Amino acid sequence: MLQVVQMCFRRQLCRSVASAAAGGAAPTRRSRVAAARGLTRGGARSCTVDPNLEEQFVFLDCVDLEEPNREEKDLVNHLKAACVPDPGPDPGLGLGIGFGLAPPQNHPRSLERQLQALKVENVQEEKLDSLIQFHDADFPLDESLVASKKKKKKKKGKGEHRVFGTPDVDEPVSDTCCSGCGAMLHCTSVSVPGYLPSEKYKKLLAEDGLGAATCQRCHLLTHHHQALSLQVTRDQYRDVVRRIRPLRALVLLVVDLVDLPDSIVPDLPELVGANKHIVVLGNKVDMLPADAPNYLQRVKRQLTQYCQDAGFGEQVTDVHLISAKTGYGVENLISRLQRSWKYSGDVYLVGSANAGKSTLFNTLLESDYCKSRASDVIHKATISPWPGTTLNLLKFPIINPTPHRMFRRQERLQAESEPSQEERRRLKRFSQQGYLVGRVGRTFRPSVRRSSEIEFDPDSLAFGEDDDGDMIKPTDNSCKEELSHNELKDARWLYDTPGILKELDVLNVLSDQEVRLVVPSVALIPRTFVLKPNMSLFVGALFRIDFLQGNASCWFSVLTSSRIPIHVTSVEKADEVYEKHAGNTLLGVPLGGRDRMKEFPALVPQEFRLEGRGYLEAAADITLSSAGWVAVTAVEGDQLLLKVHGPLAAGSRLRTPPLLPRIVSLKGERIRKTPAYKQLKWQPDKRLLGGGTATSKKK
Known part of the structure; x- marks a missing residue:
């Protein structure tokens, strides 16, 4: 590009000098610059530039052959009026060069458009690369599958995942179990547990390698964190x-x-x-x-x-x-x-x-x-x-x-051996995820x-x-x-053995991505809020707790996954907040906006009454199914009326006595002008690898 600009610069310079000499016109500023440069002794053109002369290069947009917009037309006309006309067309270059021109009133956007065009080309290249599908060379795909890659992808529903390979209903089920989930391996149906694509299944069967194989569902769970829906009751x-x-x-x-x-x-x-x-x-x-x-x-x-x-x-x-x-x-x-x-x-x-x-x-x-x-x-x-x-x-x-x-074994347990480097890494990783490490x-x-x-x-x-x-x-x-x-x-x-599925569980109404957000995977850090009567607390868009009656303020300590947002508002505005923000960023879970909330079950209210036990001891826990719980701490003898809204399939209940009755003591300082308290980040005592106390510090 630099060489092209230099060639155009030299050509325009020579044309300007020749035009001024042939016409005998008064030397313009542009011709004076060209004459001052002169010619070298050998007849070669010099590229010396006056350091006191400011040059401005304007690159017109020639990325495509579409009709230029109004702004670009004005810019071209302005250049034609200000510059010396070019005696000969140069259609192959498509750029104009101006010397010593004042900048136009409307700044040209050609450079921005070129950068934007380059970005479009990069995005197109990325899209083309994303269409490249890698698969195992040992298990070739059917021609029908290769041809279907050019078709438009269908919208994936809940629990669906596009996988390669085809089933074969004529192939009998093996007597070998999946080493990951225990289901019998086969290639007859995708929705039946233990499925493997027929291409891979037959090759492993011929090589006697089914014993160490895992089914397609286990592979997706382990490597892609995606779950396939199966016909299992x-x-x-x-x-x-x-x-x-x-x-x-x-x-x-x-x-x-x-x-x-x-x-x-x-x-x-x-x-x-x-x-x-x-x-x-x-x-x-x-x-x-x-x-x-x-x-x-x-x-x-x-x-x-x-x-x-x-x-x-x-x-x-x-x-x-x-x-x-x-x-x-x-x-x-x-x-x-x-x-x-x-x-x-x-x-x-x-x-x-x-x-x-x-x-x-x-x-x-x-x-x-x-x-x-x-x-x-x-x-x-x-x-x-x-x-x-x-x-x-x-x-x-x-x-x-x-x-x-x-x-x-007893000798090994009693010996105080120094942990290996690998074990130290393991202990360090788990110490960041849990309070007790062994x-x-x-x-x-x-x-x-x-x-x-x-x-x-x-x-x-x-x-x-x-x-x-x-x-x-x-x-x-x-x-x-x-x-x-x-x-x-x-x-x-x-x-x-397989896990016994609970009849009432909030996970039954959540999608795969929502389950990963709701199920706690690391240590629970309590989030404490102080609520007055006629205030509501949202645990995402999954649960809502209304504090209806009470003589004094109460503390609500939430022990759920930190990926579930907590929002506090008044009871009068609670319905409006849920209608506006359910499925969006403020409430977090569920995901997917209004379309997702149309499928999500309505929240059903149920009332709970409890009596306060003092500022330092929780009166009861409100269990939130597999998502955790909320501990309620109130003044001793105070009669509380709470209304808990949640999916009917979740099965919230009142747990007395509370599991951690003094959880309110683990709150930090009050955040000014808010009902929230600072969280305490807990770290395990590294000297006690088998358990013991833990130390805390403020975030």
């Missing part, structure tokens, strides 16, 4: 759990502490049998802030009472508070299971959907509770915030807790023995087995092979 999930009834087994009931008591399966004895021992595991304890000293003991007592109220009776043999995500309390749980249940039978993880069973399954798979070689062979379970991810039974073999192994290690690891050496292990000779009780073949690739028949002949198994 609540009764089908429950039927899988009913298989436990005639078996000798131990039941580990996983309970979501954020959703107490709704996450407790009410008819558990009917599903698993009244003769089963039940160990209750209060999961997600890492999300609960410490509102007072010894708060964990209080939460444990309250969880035990809820289980008794559910009718479990003497079936409950133990209660633990754990975090399957951060590992808090998991080592203690393993030690108790190895001492009490030992190797008496299989163990089943049971609980409601989204309670964290699959996360606990993956954590135990990498611990001393699993056979050492099995963790390298068995695929981890698929985990996601959407309920109903696990569709069938997943399992791994349990290690036999012999006295020798128990002694070696370490889960492994005492027994698979050993690899060379075939050219003969090793004598006194422990192996004494007990007739190696560290894990497995007869490992002398090969370098033993860790990657499947478990042998002798290793699994008399093994006991831990099973991950």
Whole structure:
């Protein structure tokens, strides 16, 4: 471009000099400049420019051949009138050059239009690149699918996702389960659990590789965070759990502490049998802030009472508070299971959907509770915030807790070893997501023995087995092979069962993207607001709490996902705010504006009455289904009337006593001229990796 401008500059200069010399006219300013430059001795033209002379270059827009607009026409006419006429047309360049001209009144927009044209070209290139669809070269697509890429994409509905590959209804269903969710693998129908595209399914079947494959749904959940809608009913999930009834087994009931008591399966004895021992595991304890000293003991007592109220009776043999995500309390749980249940039978993880069973399954798979070689062979379970991810039974073999192994494990737990670099990164990551963090290690690891050496292990000779009780073949690739028949002949198994879907759950009325916003995934930071009577508090556009009657102000501490906005207004304006902002940025969830709110169920009101217990103790909790809860703190003896609006399918309730009664003490300073208080950002005590107190600081 620079060379073109220079050539045009020289050509225009020569033409101006020649025109002035031929006509004998008075030398103009432009001709004087050209004459002052002169010619070189060799006849070559000089490009010397007077430094005192200001030059202005105007580039006319020639990006397309459309008719120029009015502004551009005026600019061209202005240039023609001010500049010396060009004796010869130069259609190939399409630009004009003016020397020493005063800038026009209307600043030319040609440069802006050229930049805009370049942006359009870049966007077009990006769009063309986005049409390039990458797929596995080993699984070629049908010609019909390749041709269909040129067609207009249809609007995707709820739970839909465009995937490549075609089903084959003539191909029989395999007898191999998906290693992620447990469904039988097949290629007959997209909407049936365990589906794989026929191109991939047939190739894996021919290569005998279905054993390590995951279905299309697990792949999308793990790598793309998208859920496919499946034709699975609540009764089908429950039927899988009913298989436990005639078996000798131990039941580990996983309970979501954020959703107490709704996450407790009410008819558990009917599903698993009244003769089963039940160990209750209060999961997600890492999300609960410490509102007072010894708060964990209080939460444990309250969880035990809820289980008794559910009718479990003497079936409950133990209660633990754990975090399957951060590992808090998991080592203690393993030690108790190895001492009490030992190797008496299989163990089943049971609980409601989204309670964290699959996360606990993956954590135990990498611990001393699993056979050492099995963790390298068995695929981890698929985990996601959407309920109903696990569709069938997943399992791994349990290690036999012999006295020798128990002694070696106890030695490892008592030794204060320095965490490795990888473990430090893990602890640092989890310390930013939860209040309580624990370490889960492994005492027994698979050993690899060379075939050219003969090793004598006194422990192996004494007990007739190696560290894990497995007869490992002398090969370098033993860790990657499947478990042998002798290793699994008399093994006991831990099973991950499908989650029991709740009848009343706010997640049932939310889309996939909204579920990810509503379900808490990190530690809950309380957000406290002070409300006077006749004020309303919105939890997104999902729930609305009206403070109708009371003698004094009350504190409302919201413990939900931080991605759900909280808005406070008067009761008179509440309906108008909901009508105007539901589905938009102010209320956040649901998403999609008016079109989404047309499909969202109407909010149904229900009234609650409660009595205040003082400024330092919450009177009750208003549970918001799987989204969390709101703790209400009022003056002692004050009679309150609250009206809670929410979807009928959510099933909000009044929880007394509250789970964290002193949660109001975790508020910061009052924000001036607002009903809100500053939040306290909590950080775990890094010296107490297995739990303990936490420190706080203001945001």
